[in-house]
Amino acid sequence: MTNKQTQETRLQKALLEITTESWRLKKIAERTLSLLDANEQRKNTGKINWFERKLETSLEECGYKLVSFEGQPYTPGIPPTAINLEDFEPEDELYINQTIEPTILDKDGRILKSGIISLTKAVKTK
The missing domain is CATH 1.10.287 (Helix Hairpins)
Incomplete structure (x- = not known):
């Protein structure tokens, strides 16, 4: 270099x-x-x-963009790291309830800095 x-x-x-x-x-x-x-x-x-x-x-x-995933459903493989994923069962429907650090992407969508998120279970309505 x-x-x-x-x-x-x-x-x-x-x-x-x-x-x-x-x-x-x-x-x-x-x-x-x-x-x-x-x-x-x-x-x-x-x-x-x-x-x-x-x-x-x-x-x-x-050429950078801040991305917050707050309020979105959680799907494995998204850029931010979930700090509390181990608190849930694999079959739980999860949502991102808090962005602790944002994800930063370049203009081509490549991850420059992976964010940190917190998850919560989806609220079931009858």
Whole structure:
């Protein structure tokens, strides 16, 4: 590996780490909104939404995309790693109830960073 390739690899790794931590910070900010009064919630929701759009736009310019699988049915083989898969039986119908870390893909859909998710059983209705 050349010196230039090594530097590019380090830059990509740093960008992926900054992206993940920015996503986490956004999630914390969203949870904190509930502690504010209605007027402050409106103001800060706009700021958080702006930050999210800016993050996604900047990533797109680099050929990257953040993917959250939250709310989707769980199927074996999806990119993120389920931290609690062993808590369920193979026949359980599972859904992704939380994204702990997002998955980051390149423009061709290749996985640059596999995310981390938490699963829950599907609620059966009669």
